[in-house]
Amino acid sequence: MRYALGLIPLSVALAYFHAPPLWVFAAAAAAIIPLAQWIRRATEQIANRAGSSIGGLLNVTLGNAAELIVALFVLMTGNTTVVKATITGSIIGNSLLGLGLSIIAGTWKRDRQTFSPQRAGLLASLLILSTIALMLPAMFDYTERAIVSGGTAAILDERLSLGVSIVLILVYAANLFYTLVTHRDVFATDESEETATWSLAKSFGVLAAAVAAVAIEAELVSGALEVTATQIGVSVFFLGIIVLPLVGNAAEYFAAVYFARKNRMDLVMTICLGSSIQIALVTAPVLVLGSYALGRPMNLVFSNPLELMAIVGSAFAVNSIALDGETTWFEGVMLIAVYVLLAMAFLFATPR
């Protein structure tokens, strides 16, 4: 993980000396992967000292920190379509690709793996709720644009998006209260492998440094986005929906695969599906609310039908394999197949 220390100056130097944007993009994106892992580790160290409730809260708040920072920097370039694409991409990436890879890795030389259907059921329900919440503004927009002018529709979209964002954050707060307080016994997982070996000062120091470094890299990535897309012959949208989420979530995929090999599938479910849910219920609303503070207003209207299809499809794919409380390698293959199908459609899609 320490190679991150090398990638940071490299990417900055490349940008400083006006190297080809593709190189800057690649170096900065590569640097984010281990940095996200450092944020994860520092958070766990603090969480270990803080006790499980506050620790859980911390893990939750900082779990998608890297993705959030990248999305914020893209948002500041004004490209809201790509920001939304990273939201969709993180949801489908975690619940299809991340979970699919973990299941295949975990069932290697195992007949099947089991997990608590109760926890998976909760996660699946939250995924359905997230899906409804993310579809609603798009359906609303579609309906309104057939009746009123685009300007009026945009104002109404904004109002609904803010309302939906607030409801989602409240649901997430209720979910935390549910899993960390009232039904803590059912949902408790000993998520961390490590014991608290760092001092609090070191933990906070690493956390602050890693967040700052991610911010630098995120700025480099978002600045090089357009040119990189042109150079490698894909759309910015494709970078946003497939490549950026891979970068932001790679640390989580490694963790999920690691725990899958150790046959701790409850934890794998929490990491993969929990992360998807957190993006829908926390990251997306925070980006909407933050976009107004930043003066770059973004609504929650996912206007690309393929994006909606991706969110709905992954919710149902996960539901259909997660509810029986066990996984086999073929279920992993099915999840990845759905991801590949969607990625193919995004690859062929014409940029708008």
Next chain:
Amino acid sequence: MRYALGLIPLSVALAYFHAPPLWVFAAAAAAIIPLAQWIRRATEQIANRAGSSIGGLLNVTLGNAAELIVALFVLMTGNTTVVKATITGSIIGNSLLGLGLSIIAGTWKRDRQTFSPQRAGLLASLLILSTIALMLPAMFDYTERAIVSGGTAAILDERLSLGVSIVLILVYAANLFYTLVTHRDVFATDESEETATWSLAKSFGVLAAAVAAVAIEAELVSGALEVTATQIGVSVFFLGIIVLPLVGNAAEYFAAVYFARKNRMDLVMTICLGSSIQIALVTAPVLVLGSYALGRPMNLVFSNPLELMAIVGSAFAVNSIALDGETTWFEGVMLIAVYVLLAMAFLFATPR
């Protein structure tokens, strides 16, 4: 409940002396709530004497009597969009708001509540079938309008709506035969708390009087609908999809919450989901068939995409929480959150 006796003359007097329509609407709507409860009670008294099969049939036939009467009066004003809105509103109100409130009330100071997954599975399957049946005419209409003229499409819509209505009523009849005859042991619930204490004459008298009074109030409500909407600054559609179903179903919500507190969740499921299904499988088709008899033809085309989204969304939300055979408070919160999201979209939507 006896305060209804005061609300009836009050609402009639307000209408007679040309009081502001908002007052008439409020008084008449308020009067319907206890009247629906009287219909419920009288039906139960007759059902208790009649034996469980005919009693079940009676409960079923009269269970949504208040809503049906209100919908018929709105239909006679020719506003078929609002009639359809009350159908959608009753379905989502019962299965999201009614069930959600009951679950929260029931799990207060309880860890979890259980119910028969078999019964919930049947109800969930019927909800999926209802959803398919209600989406089909809209998809058909959408498809046809791209090919033929509006007039031709309207004729085809009508034919399909009548066909769908007949199939739905047949499915409901089969469902009654299934739950009351062939698989009675599985689905038997002792729904009534009370024993038959009224004479048959009294029961029929109360039933007739309550139905007549509901008809009067329904006429007042439907007459004051337009002006009330304008005055309180919402659309008639919003009144139809959120307010009228609350009025028509409040009695059921009280009953469901009451039984949830008593930990009789099977009965709660039957009241909330059963009522939604009954609206889709009986009330809606009866309104369609009746609309031709009344000379105010109404098809089953739910042309507002948000309405379809509401029906589909509530079916999946219910499915995802009902299939495991147990409920916790957070599941209630999720159902209500979906309801609030939908209500918000309907509130912001521009009337067409």
Next chain:
Amino acid sequence: MRYALGLIPLSVALAYFHAPPLWVFAAAAAAIIPLAQWIRRATEQIANRAGSSIGGLLNVTLGNAAELIVALFVLMTGNTTVVKATITGSIIGNSLLGLGLSIIAGTWKRDRQTFSPQRAGLLASLLILSTIALMLPAMFDYTERAIVSGGTAAILDERLSLGVSIVLILVYAANLFYTLVTHRDVFATDESEETATWSLAKSFGVLAAAVAAVAIEAELVSGALEVTATQIGVSVFFLGIIVLPLVGNAAEYFAAVYFARKNRMDLVMTICLGSSIQIALVTAPVLVLGSYALGRPMNLVFSNPLELMAIVGSAFAVNSIALDGETTWFEGVMLIAVYVLLAMAFLFATPR
């Protein structure tokens, strides 16, 4: 079954002497039913000698041979809309009508029937995956046509359709490896009733003769399609989506009903749902790939929204009844009701 021998010369004679196309259509369609059954039987005879893995593979490859041959002949007339309609029609016919009839037949004088939820869960998951895969090209096409010209969209559609086809075939191959090799013990069924009584030579002879005869009849059917539709007053699309799949799958329905009466519901699920999945995962992709070889390019875009609705609706209807591991007669009624609703919409739909 031997009456097929009479229907073949009859249909050929009718065609030769230029009898009314309706007669030719009826005779040729009627001849296909027993011929499909002969293919089934010969395949089973060979499979019995070949051992279960290769036997399973054989059953799978030849299971939808009759439908594939009919579809190929329709494809050669250039009517890709009808070919796609037969794909949709086979999927919904097998999983709604075939399974529904089997459940009703099987539960006659039985309270309920049970089956392995594990197998049904796999089939239901594959049905969800098939649904996503078949919806994706249509959503892609819809999205693209709003941005680029029809010609460009058609090229992109083609690329995506080929990509999707290859992924589906790979998923199916993985599924075979899963059910026939790694998890063979879970999914093994003794599908055949009969022991190998035919010599290999006889088996291959019957197989070749039946396939050749189906090809002849398929050509007669596809040639008489247009005129027959006009004469009986339905659209060619309706013949493709309702009538042709009944003809091609009737042999399977008979087998499914037969095994349902014998209370072997696992086998019934495999026949009905397995056949639907095979059509989505093998027949459809093979037709797409084959269409390029035949110079009659066909993509996977199901442009009729009603067709998509039918596929999605049947996937959810099956999911909602199959996951609990038991069936009652009412579940059969619900499946058939959904089929009737869809068939009605296709009947009323204006040909495009």
